[in-house]
Amino acid sequence: MAKHDSDLSLLFRALADPTRRSILTRLAETPARVTDLAGPTGLRLPTVMRHLSVLEQAGLITTSKDGRIRTCAIVPQALDPVRTWLDEQRDIWEARLDRLDAFVMNVMKEGKE
Amino acid sequence: MAKHDSDLSLLFRALADPTRRSILTRLAETPARVTDLAGPTGLRLPTVMRHLSVLEQAGLITTSKDGRIRTCAIVPQALDPVRTWLDEQRDIWEARLDRLDAFVMNVMKEGKE
DNA sequence: GGAATAGTTAGCGATATGGCTAAGCATGAT
DNA sequence: ATCATGCTTAGCCATATCGCTAACTATTCC
Numbered sequence: 605m606a607k608h609d610s611d612l613s614l615l616f617r618a619l620a621d622p623t624r625r626s627i628l629t630r631l632a633e634t635p636a637r638v639t640d641l642a643g644p645t646g647l648r649l650p651t652v653m654r655h656l657s658v659l660e661q662a663g664l665i666t667t668s669k670d671g672r673i674r675t676c677a678i679v680p681q682a683l684d685p686v687r688t689w690l691d692e693q694r695d696i697w698e699a700r701l702d703r704l705d706a707f708v709m710n711v712m713k714e715g716k717e
Numbered sequence: 718m719a720k721h722d723s724d725l726s727l728l729f730r731a732l733a734d735p736t737r738r739s740i741l742t743r744l745a746e747t748p749a750r751v752t753d754l755a756g757p758t759g760l761r762l763p764t765v766m767r768h769l770s771v772l773e774q775a776g777l778i779t780t781s782k783d784g785r786i787r788t789c790a791i792v793p794q795a796l797d798p799v800r801t802w803l804d805e806q807r808d809i810w811e812a813r814l815d816r817l818d819a820f821v822m823n824v825m826k827e828g829k830e
Numbered sequence: 831g832g833a834a835t836a837g838t839t840a841g842c843g844a845t846a847t848g849g850c851t852a853a854g855c856a857t858g859a860t
Numbered sequence: 861a862t863c864a865t866g867c868t869t870a871g872c873c874a875t876a877t878c879g880c881t882a883a884c885t886a887t888t889c890c
Binding site for chain 3: 785786787
């Protein structure tokens with residue numbers, strides 16, 4: 605299940621880690637060097653590097669190296685597929701709310717296990 | 718990192734699996750039994766059970782048992798935290814687009830590695 | 831009661847994830 | 861040339877994930 609995963613899976617997995625989300629939030633302020641990103645996390649450089657590569661593979665950030673310094677920056681449109689999927693789901697879920705209501709009523713009547 | 722994870726992490730991790738997303742989409746149509754959900758996936762029952770418990774722990778579905786049949790249904794508002802986080806990020810990301818633009822220009826000028 | 835059905839539990843194996851240290855390499859400063 | 865800085869690679873360890881089979885429990889049907 606880890607071979608040719610969809611973009612969506614890569615994105616969701618990248619976002620599933622608090623450290624990575626905090627890195628993203630930090631990068632949203634301004635691009636930063638790897639060391640700068642490592643600081644707040646309290647994690648070692650190699651560990652942060654791994655997080656960064658996960659983020660980059662998911663397309664959430666880009667990095668570029670100038671001399672010995674690698675600078676990381678967010679890719680603003682990278683979250684679009686997530687938003688799209690979420691919107692689709694909302695559409696479907698709400699379209700079926702009538703049936704759901706019926707079901708929930710039923711559950712409540714019987715008591716949930 | 719797997720101990721007391723935030724709701725957001727649980728949600729994102731639950732959504733990171735294609736099988737689980739397809740189960741959610743299926744459940745959005747109408748509540749269903751475990752066996753009904755297993756069918757389309759081609760997976761064995763215990764495997765599907767595991768996916769369901771991940772979804773349930775993330776708060777994305779509820780289940781209730783009537784006799785020997787367990788019925789599963791989506792929890793419509795469960796995606797709200799995800800949407801909220803996404804909206805927050807969009808706000809921040811776009812607020813800083815000016816700086817980002819400057820950075821991107823810089824990168825392009827130097828050639829990306 | 832006995833058999834079929836629906837789900838559950840236990841546990842195995844392969845792989846992925848998230849942390850680390852140690853060592854290496856390239857660049858910039860002196 | 862030497863040394864400090866910044867990143868990178870390799871590899872280890874513990875735990876988590878995702879699939880499975882086998883065996884068990886609980887309903888329902890005949």
